[in-house]
């Protein structure tokens with residue numbers, strides 16, 4: 111008790127917040143909420159990267175900030191351009207989670223430099239998508255060593271062909287993760303790597319094939335926050351990147367793992383949409399289970415994909431799903447349809463889903 115009082119006294123003298131070892135009630139702090147809109151973009155619209163700003167949108171602790179892009183400009187993410195990036199900073203250097211789109215790399219660095227001059231040291235990728243890894247090479251050149259699941263590295267080195275059948279462009283080798291680890295079902299939920307820096311303890315926790323086959327969530331123990339990337343979303347319908355080994359069924363498993371490892375007050379930081387806690391995942395989980403069951407029933411009755419899309423199974427969820435579009439619904443239902451039958455097993459850390467012609 112005496113010691114606690116002494117520490118408190120020192121904290122007051124030093125002008126620091128009194129609670130240095132427990133979570134500060136002021137956090138998480140939302141600085142700029144994501145947009146709500148699903149504005150329609152004219153045919154042939156191109157994202158005006160020069161108009162997109164990268165801003166500090168949330169603070170998880172005095173030295174753990176979240177960056178995100180402007181709303182209403184990026185058709186891939188009208189709520190806020192790109193995927194969230196996180197920055198832990200201080201005397202030990204910067205640890206960064208994801209890198210935003212390549213086109214805004216300099217703006218992302220500028221946003222970081224508005225609050226920290228520390229050197230970039232560690233970068234971890236939550237999954238391969240370009241709104242999360244696009245500026246990898248740029249930040250590696252700033253000095254960051256890139257970490258990810260081995261599957262993500264493999265996906266980058268051997269990208270699947272594009273939807274139109276054309277081969278994907280060759281990767282920029284500077285942006286390929288150098289330090290890798292693997293998901294292991296036997297140790298599911300345990301960190302593959304733990305960093306202790308800037309007064310924070312950071313766990314990189316590899317996930318089962320879910321949004322992609324190379325997902326990682328990042329837990330900040332002191333801030334009581336977990337970056338849960340894109341297997342959960344509250345803007346648009348669920349998206350499993352099956353070409354990169356993801357699956358809707360895996361996303362269900364991912365949600366269940368969060369239920370086990372997150373506390374009731376842990377802030378969950380999705381790649382897009384709004385911040386949530388684990389109770390918010392329940393409705394999402396129920397929707398996945400419901401749609402999987404309904405699609406199975408119809409497919410078992412011999413209904414075609416076209417029939418099932420026409421059945422509009424997501425209708426009960428449209429009111430509560432921000433940013434729902436026909437494309438996002440159809441993609442979700444098509445993925446479920448493909449997984450209902452002939453769902454391939456995980457081999458070498460990923461599922462080889464059949465490609466749709």
Ligand SMILES: [Zn+2]
Pocket residue numbers: 192193239241242340381382
């Ligand atoms: Zn994303």
